[in-house]
Amino acid sequence: MSELRWDPLKQHWVIIATDRGRRPRDFLVEPEPTEMTSCPFCYGNEDKTPREIYAARPAGPPNSPGWKVRVIPNKYPALRIEGELNSRGYGLYDVMNGIGAHEIIIETPDHNRGLAELTPAEITEVLKAWRARFLDLRNDTRFRYMVLFKNHGLRAGATLSHSHSQLIAVPLIPPVAATELRICREHFESKERCIFCDLIDFELQSGERVVREFANHVVMTPYASCFPFELRLYPKRHGHDFALLSDGELGELAVAMKDMLGRLKGVLKDPPYNFILHTAPPRQPRLGKPDYWSSLEYDYHWHIELVPRLTQIAGFEWGTGFHINPTSPEDAAAFLREAEF
Numbered sequence: 503m504s505e506l507r508w509d510p511l512k513q514h515w516v517i518i519a520t521d522r523g524r525r526p527r528d529f530l531v532e533p534e535p536t537e538m539t540s541c542p543f544c545y546g547n548e549d550k551t552p553r554e555i556y557a558a559r560p561a562g563p564p565n566s567p568g569w570k571v572r573v574i575p576n577k578y579p580a581l582r583i584e585g586e587l588n589s590r591g592y593g594l595y596d597v598m599n600g601i602g603a604h605e606i607i608i609e610t611p612d613h614n615r616g617l618a619e620l621t622p623a624e625i626t627e628v629l630k631a632w633r634a635r636f637l638d639l640r641n642d643t644r645f646r647y648m649v650l651f652k653n654h655g656l657r658a659g660a661t662l663s664h665s666h667s668q669l670i671a672v673p674l675i676p677p678v679a680a681t682e683l684r685i686c687r688e689h690f691e692s693k694e695r696c697i698f699c700d701l702i703d704f705e706l707q708s709g710e711r712v713v714r715e716f717a718n719h720v721v722m723t724p725y726a727s728c729f730p731f732e733l734r735l736y737p738k739r740h741g742h743d744f745a746l747l748s749d750g751e752l753g754e755l756a757v758a759m760k761d762m763l764g765r766l767k768g769v770l771k772d773p774p775y776n777f778i779l780h781t782a783p784p785r786q787p788r789l790g791k792p793d794y795w796s797s798l799e800y801d802y803h804w805h806i807e808l809v810p811r812l813t814q815i816a817g818f819e820w821g822t823g824f825h826i827n828p829t830s831p832e833d834a835a836a837f838l839r840e841a842e843f
Contacts, residue, residue: 531771606668650667652777769838778808
């Protein structure tokens with residue numbers, strides 16, 4: 503029988519339609535070819551992109567070959583860094599200028615290797631680039647939140663096949679993050695514990711949805727998964743801010759990420775997916791709210807969300823806010839635990 507499951511963090515219901523019982527082979531997606539005669543992210547094409555902001559380069563001048571990871575401004579940014587916010591009312595509406603930052607992290611110079619194919623050492627260099635950009639962007643007091651995400655495959659929104667991720671800084675707290683931050687704060691105020699730590703402890707004891715446990719990380723399928731084979735990667739030790747991780751901790755995270763991506767690719771044959779890093783917002787001053795982020799380091803817990811794009815959102819989902827998942831998270835976890843890769 504199908505079940506309705508409540509997600510206490512995202513504050514929504516999900517229908518786990520177990521009667522449909524779809525298995526990994528039911529979701530296999532043929533890769534869609536992308537035609538490109540010259541990729542701007544490849545070695546030798548540095549002059550075809552905006553000038554780099556950051557690069558892991560053992561030697562050589564900026565904006566030249568020889569790099570391992572390269573960060574550039576998006577050539578067609580959703581938000582621009584120049585200007586003032588000018589927040590204002592417009593009738594019953596609110597409007598502000600499109601101020602922010604939009605950056606591209608080119609994860610490898612090799613056009614034919616995705617994040618799953620990189621070594622843990624190479625993934626660590628990518629994580630160091632993410633950390634460096636978070637630390638730099640939070641110095642701009644106009645930015646209230648930064649979201650790091652990766653679109654892999656055309657169905658997930660990737661317009662260039664060369665492996666890359668994106669970082670966007672925005673001048674307000676997005677609704678998804680605002681809900682999660684509020685729930686974390688309320689749980690801590692009530693119980694003086696982190697809701698993520700409680701969730702991780704429960705899932706480790708249950709084991710049903712655990713895909714792989716490491717010394718300091720765990721990969722699992724969420725109890726109320728919106729999509730088939732949806733995954734979460736959590737640090738087992740409490741920490742609110744990804745940008746505060748040491749090089750050693752980034753190396754451990756890289757091993758867990760490599761395993762998670764490898765299992766997903768092994769089971770679903772390199773599916774399109776969206777990858778989101780959720781971390782604490784910068785502690786920018788809030789007018790009239792001097793204690794607004796006072797419990798953030800205790801109540802929030804950074805984590806990674808990975809959503810394979812195997813099903814489509816249709817009328818029922820748009821009309822109700824419910825999601826229908828035809829593969830239970832318990833079955834998905836079992837398939838991924840047994841993956842050969």
